[in-house]
Amino acid sequence: MQETKNQPVDQKPAGPPSPDEKRQRALRLLEAALYVAGRPLDLNELGSVLNTRSKNKTQKLVKVLMQEYSVRNTALEILELKDERYVMQLKADYTPLVKKLVNRPLLSSGPLKTLSYIAYRQPVSQKRVIEVRGQHAYGHVKLLKDMGLIAAERSGRSMALRTTDYFADYFGLTHDIAAMKRELKRIFGDAMQEQ
């Protein structure tokens, strides 16, 4: 971090920012948001960094940014997904060439196990998760919630844990829970047969 301290910051003129400067600032904020999230963001999330509720305005700006990225010669791209969500990602043909540099797991083994159990049995009560995974799973559940991989939802009188859209996006699964479970069971069944 120390190196960034004396970095030149976006130069600001003395007077109030011109419309073009404001627009440039908004584009950079959208770029920053897409970069740090590393996942698809919807227009509400993108609008929140611009302090606007206007989906229309946000969408216009993010499309300008997409255009910027597509005309520039770069390894990165910004894509529009269905449901008006946008994601910054590496262009596919670079992936195999650099993936050896990706060596940090999303989660260590304990929390990953807890996540896999929740994904497979969802919606599942926290009590059940702790029974199966042990007391330390309280910490896992908290971490998984903090990371946005799972969420708690009311299920009858108690709370149940389920995976989030971010979970589905990360692992390339469908957002529909029932279909996702079928998908997981099928992949899991295949994996078991292979052994």
Added chain:
Amino acid sequence: MQETKNQPVDQKPAGPPSPDEKRQRALRLLEAALYVAGRPLDLNELGSVLNTRSKNKTQKLVKVLMQEYSVRNTALEILELKDERYVMQLKADYTPLVKKLVNRPLLSSGPLKTLSYIAYRQPVSQKRVIEVRGQHAYGHVKLLKDMGLIAAERSGRSMALRTTDYFADYFGLTHDIAAMKRELKRIFGDAMQEQ
């Protein structure tokens, strides 16, 4: 990495690539490498994606990329760190505006202070850390361990806390503990004077 499935690929001309095309391709590979790693890469690692052992050639190219990023109006930056290592990251002044979108556990200022203290005094006993930082630092130590930023190592009859290589990479510090402590003293010295 899953989002990159089924993406359009850079168009390639039919004939053999020109020297400029080769250079452009190398620059994009370096950009891709820095983007996916999310940590400082040394010239060997960067060279490996270019299939070259020439540190000189790699360094020249990465400096061109740095220059590209610094003249372009963008929220991202590429920095050169100690020991000829390079990292891509968000410009610091965008951090507060978009950090709510980050799905990794980010550290608040309490745990960060505990981390600073451990880094500064390492190897240091957990007991000492709790004495200086208070009871709540038990939670900080656990969190920092979970994030892989610190580790406990046997030191004589007791356990001592020290920072990990991942920590050094994250902050762009050298891996050598003695040299790192000197570096930190300089950084903290600057920060203290600024206050």
Added chain:
Amino acid sequence: MSAVVKKPFYLRPPWNILFELSKLEKLTPWNVNIAYLLRSFLSEMESTGKVDFRASGVALDSSALIYLMKSKLLLTLQEPPAPPKPPQDFVPPPLFLPLRQELTSTTIQNLLEVLDEVLKGEKMLRLDRVVAQPVLPAVSDILPQFEMFLAEIELQMEKLYEVLCEKVKGAGIIEFSTLVKGVARIEAVRTFILLLFLAQDGKVSLWQNEETEELYIAVGSLNLARDQKPAS
């Protein structure tokens, strides 16, 4: 006037302590048995037949003062010890993490690999339950024993109640120490527990003198036992 004015009794030890404030302040309050002083002061006054309200007032005031001194000491004792001073050490300012997009290596395959292990754990949990079930004694095995235990307690309670009714005749009250005089310690403990059961049922009343720690037992509810006939 030749008649010698006799010093009132309360200016003699031990009661004089209640009337000489200068002495009072030099005392260790724990050494003063207020209950004893006041009780004996009253009985002495009763026996002489000279009721002196001023003296009673001063005695009451002094007693309150001694209580206050005791309370102050208690409060001082209860004050938590000062927390140890944290060692002074330079705590550097927080290091702020730069934000970097970092792709992670965990894939759906990794997720499924660990799922296998987790589901095995889940199966074990079910097996544990199945195994655990027959080991638990059936309800019918426990209940007769428990009922016998309760019946035995009730029998013992009845016996003790009879003994008490016999012993309190006339006085209405009996001290616990008298009741268990000469019996083994374990028997005294049993008697005490049975008394608690009897008190719970409202068959006896218990209260304790805080000074002497003596436990007093009255058969029935306190007032009824002494002065009135129980309502039918």
